[in-house]
Amino acid sequence: MTILILAEHDGQQLSAAVQQAVTAALFWNAPIHVLVAGNGVEHIAKQAALLAGVEKVIHANAAHLAHPLAEDLAKLILTISAEYQAILAAHSSFSRNVLPRVAALLDVAMISDVLEITAENTYVRSIYAGNILTTVQSTDTIQVLTIHSSNFVAAGFGDSAEIVHIETPAAFGKSRWLSEVLSQSDRPALSSAKVVISGGRSLGSAEKFEQVLSPLATKLGAALGATRAAVDAGFAPNDIQVGQTGIVVAPELYIAVGVSGAVQHTYGMKDSRIVVAINQDPDAPIFQVADYGLVADLFIAIPALTAAIQ
Amino acid sequence: MKILVAVKRVVDYNIKVRIKADGSDVDIAGVKMGINPFDENAIEEALRLKEKGNASEVVVVSIGSAANQDVLRHTLAMGADRAILLETDVNVQPLGVAKLLKAMIEREQTKLIMLGKQAIDDDAGQAGQMLAALLDYPQGTFASTVQIEGDEIVVTREVDGGTETLALTLPAIITADLRLNEPRFVKLPNLMMARKKPIETINASEFGIDLKPRLNLLKVSEPPARKAGIKVGSVEELINKLRAHEGIQL
Numbered sequence: 169m170t171i172l173i174l175a176e177h178d179g180q181q182l183s184a185a186v187q188q189a190v191t192a193a194l195f196w197n198a199p200i201h202v203l204v205a206g207n208g209v210e211h212i213a214k215q216a217a218l219l220a221g222v223e224k225v226i227h228a229n230a231a232h233l234a235h236p237l238a239e240d241l242a243k244l245i246l247t248i249s250a251e252y253q254a255i256l257a258a259h260s261s262f263s264r265n266v267l268p269r270v271a272a273l274l275d276v277a278m279i280s281d282v283l284e285i286t287a288e289n290t291y292v293r294s295i296y297a298g299n300i301l302t303t304v305q306s307t308d309t310i311q312v313l314t315i316h317s318s319n320f321v322a323a324g325f326g327d328s329a330e331i332v333h334i335e336t337p338a339a340f341g342k343s344r345w346l347s348e349v350l351s352q353s354d355r356p357a358l359s360s361a362k363v364v365i366s367g368g369r370s371l372g373s374a375e376k377f378e379q380v381l382s383p384l385a386t387k388l389g390a391a392l393g394a395t396r397a398a399v400d401a402g403f404a405p406n407d408i409q410v411g412q413t414g415i416v417v418a419p420e421l422y423i424a425v426g427v428s429g430a431v432q433h434t435y436g437m438k439d440s441r442i443v444v445a446i447n448q449d450p451d452a453p454i455f456q457v458a459d460y461g462l463v464a465d466l467f468i469a470i471p472a473l474t475a476a477i478q
Numbered sequence: 479m480k481i482l483v484a485v486k487r488v489v490d491y492n493i494k495v496r497i498k499a500d501g502s503d504v505d506i507a508g509v510k511m512g513i514n515p516f517d518e519n520a521i522e523e524a525l526r527l528k529e530k531g532n533a534s535e536v537v538v539v540s541i542g543s544a545a546n547q548d549v550l551r552h553t554l555a556m557g558a559d560r561a562i563l564l565e566t567d568v569n570v571q572p573l574g575v576a577k578l579l580k581a582m583i584e585r586e587q588t589k590l591i592m593l594g595k596q597a598i599d600d601d602a603g604q605a606g607q608m609l610a611a612l613l614d615y616p617q618g619t620f621a622s623t624v625q626i627e628g629d630e631i632v633v634t635r636e637v638d639g640g641t642e643t644l645a646l647t648l649p650a651i652i653t654a655d656l657r658l659n660e661p662r663f664v665k666l667p668n669l670m671m672a673r674k675k676p677i678e679t680i681n682a683s684e685f686g687i688d689l690k691p692r693l694n695l696l697k698v699s700e701p702p703a704r705k706a707g708i709k710v711g712s713v714e715e716l717i718n719k720l721r722a723h724e725g726i727q728l
Contacts, residue, residue, distance in 0.1 A: 178639075237644070238607065238617055261637040265619050268572070268607035277573050277692035280602050294701065295600050296495045300504055301701050304693040342647040343616035346632070350640035359638070388728070396656070406622070406657055407640050412601070413656060415638065421726055431494070438704050442723060444716065450709075459707035462716050472713040477728045 169253030170223075173202045174245065175216055176262045179234075182215045184360055185258030187322035190221050192315040194323075195285045196254060199223040205244055205336070207234035213331050220326035230336035235348070239340035242269040247337055249274060252310065253288075259314035259416075267312055276308035282315045297412040298435035317359075318418035318439050351407055358408055361391035364419045366410050366437070369397040370426025370448070370466060377403040380467065381425060384474040393417065395433050411436035426466045429454025446470065479648075480535045481524040482588040483558070484579055485517040487542055487549045488599040501697050513549040516594025518556075519654040522661040523624060524592050525557045532626040533590070535559045539582050541570050547677055555664045555672035566682035566689065572600075574689040576608035581685045583613065588649070590631065595620050595653040606653035616646035619653045 171193045176183040186202065193200045200221055204213040205228040213227040228244055245266075249255065255270060257263035259281045271278035284292040289306045291313065358364065365385050371377040377398065385392050394404035396411055410417055412432040422440035426447060427433060434457050437443065445458035446469050455461040462469060489495055490510040498505045513521075524536045538553040540546040541564045550561035564578055583591060596603030610617035618624070618633030622641065625632045626648075634643045636655050682689065710716045720726050 235642075238619070239610075242611060261620060261635075264603050265607065265617070268604035269611040269617065271604070272573060272576055272608035272611035275573070277571060278602070278604050278608075279693065280604065290696065295698075296489070296504070297598065297601065298701060299495055300497065301699045303696040303698075305696055307692050307694060340616070342650075344645040346643040346645055348637075348640060348642040357639075400657070406636055407638065412598075413596070421720070432491075434704075442720070442726065443704070443707075444720070455709070456706045457704040460716055460719055461707065461709045462711075462713070463709065464713075469713055473717070476713060476717055 170199045170201055170251055171196050172248070172252040172255045173200065174241070174255065174257040174263060174266065175202050175204045175212070176257065176260060177204065177206065177209060177212045179206060179209065182212050183258065183260070184322065185260065185317040186216065187219065188317040188320040189256055189258045189315055190219050190323035191320040192282070192285060193254070193256060194221055196288055198253060201226055203228065203245065205233050205236055205241060207231055214328070217329040217331050218325040220324045222329045224329055225331045227331055227333050228336045229333065232339040233336060235345040237340065237343050237345060238266045238269050239343050241266045242273055243337045243340060245270050246273055248334065249310065254311040254313070256313045256315060258317045263314045267314060271312040274310050274312065276310050276312055277306060279304065279306060279311070279313040282313050283319050297431050298438065299431060316416065318416065351405055355385060356389065356391050358391040358393055358410075358415055358417060361417070362419055363388045363390035363421045363423070364393050364410070364417050364437070364440070365390045365423045365425060366393035366395065366427055367398055367404065367425050368395045368427035369401055369403070371398060371403055374403045380470050384470055387474060387477050395427050395430070424454050424458065425470060427454050428452050429457065479533045479590060480537060480586060480588040481527060481533045481590045481592060482537050482539060482583060482586055483517070483520050483524050483553070484575070484591070484593045484605070485521065485538055485540045485549055485553060486514040486594070486597045487511050487540060487546045488514045488597055491515060491598055497698050497700065501699060503695060503698055511545070511548070513552055514594050514597045516596060516598070516654050516656065518661040519656060519658045520592040520594050520652070521553050521556055521558060522659045523654060526659065527626065537562065537586055537588065539564060539579065541566065541575055541578055541682065543567060550677050551669070551672045552664065554675045555668040556662060561675070561677045563677055563679045564682040565679050568682075568689045569691065570689050571691050571693060572602050572604035572608055573692060574687065575605045576612055577687045578682060578685060578689070579605070579609050580612045581687065590648060590650060590652065592652045592654060595655050606651050610651040613649070613651070615649050615651050617651045617653075618644055618646050620655045621652050622655050622657045624652055624658070
């Protein structure tokens, strides 16, 4: 049997998390195929073909896949699914939209956000916002899962694999893509940044969030993140929310500024290598997960920190 | 147009869940329970669509034991018109939930179905998409705004890196993100009145659907805890500590 990875891309390039999905897929010791679906994305298929460990890239090209919808991708995957023992992708808003639909059409369960694969049908995943780990065993013949990328090392690149083209079924037709608004930022992508600075509600306003954190982020080449409280208060856009219902990050250095440390937030950052917390409240729970805690007024400490860094 | 909203009863989000001594499962006996927060957003949006004249009736469905009546009462107090309990002792997994809801939608003939984007207990985030698949309906997941326009629903979705807007031909499935709305506060008189509203109870086994779990729970455990580090006294001390780490450049 064979393993299928659903590749995520933005029309320009392959998502870096596909490399981690390849490492996860190696567990089955079976040939690995990568599905690249889109419109005019031959160059992305070629990128995927260079992934070490991939035997074949399956390329589906169609006008209606320009902004791939879950309905169309599920239809497409169903045309080739009979060949596969496992279908997986890195956990993201893209894969968690598509793969449950695929699983239901195959009449199998799906295993979301897998932390570790322990046997060919057995997985460790977290529940209750990362507070509990469960080990589950699937009884289905086809495994459909998303993987928690930061738990898997990225596969490298090597010789080019074969690229095959497949027919795309007709468009689903009952769903239309209208528009998208993507945050424009000169900063590195939050999910893969080496340094992340997150702000909480203590920043007080969108203006202060920007004024206080931005200079430090620029100096450190860091991505900005935010707690749900800060996002709900309108201090930061929703797509930089770190946590259970936002983005999960695992940078080398995570600096939590004015963040209280609710479990829903720490779920999204607890795999960071070094955590720094700066908060005025000495009892804030964030200090329990921080390597270095500084009890201080952030409006004084952050400019001081920014000034002290070369 | 009728809207069906599915709600799950979960451990209150403020509770830190514990593990049974034998590691076989989580121990939620006697723990405070409530409506899954994302499902409350789904109800709120359904009620707002009705208040705007887009819908005629809001029907709420929950799956589980008789104890689920408390979350159904809560939705009736918020303003839902009817509540249905699909009673079962089985811990129904997302695929089973989707199959049961499909049967309910075929019975109720609803054109719009709303659910939360994920439950905060199992964090699976699958039921809405699975239901859409089984019904061959379009899906608008992680919705932050919805608007009915003729025979379509226009939905803005929260995706990694921004938002995306789709138009779905009704009937359709919507899953709610937290920023879809701020659920209303339930007033005491409404709660009292909701006690008098009937809750229809159907034995889930009547549908003849196989609800057996596809995923067997082998064990539960505590995740490795991140150790608390040290407190530093000043910005200078913090920088010195960080610079001592290999690979950290300040």
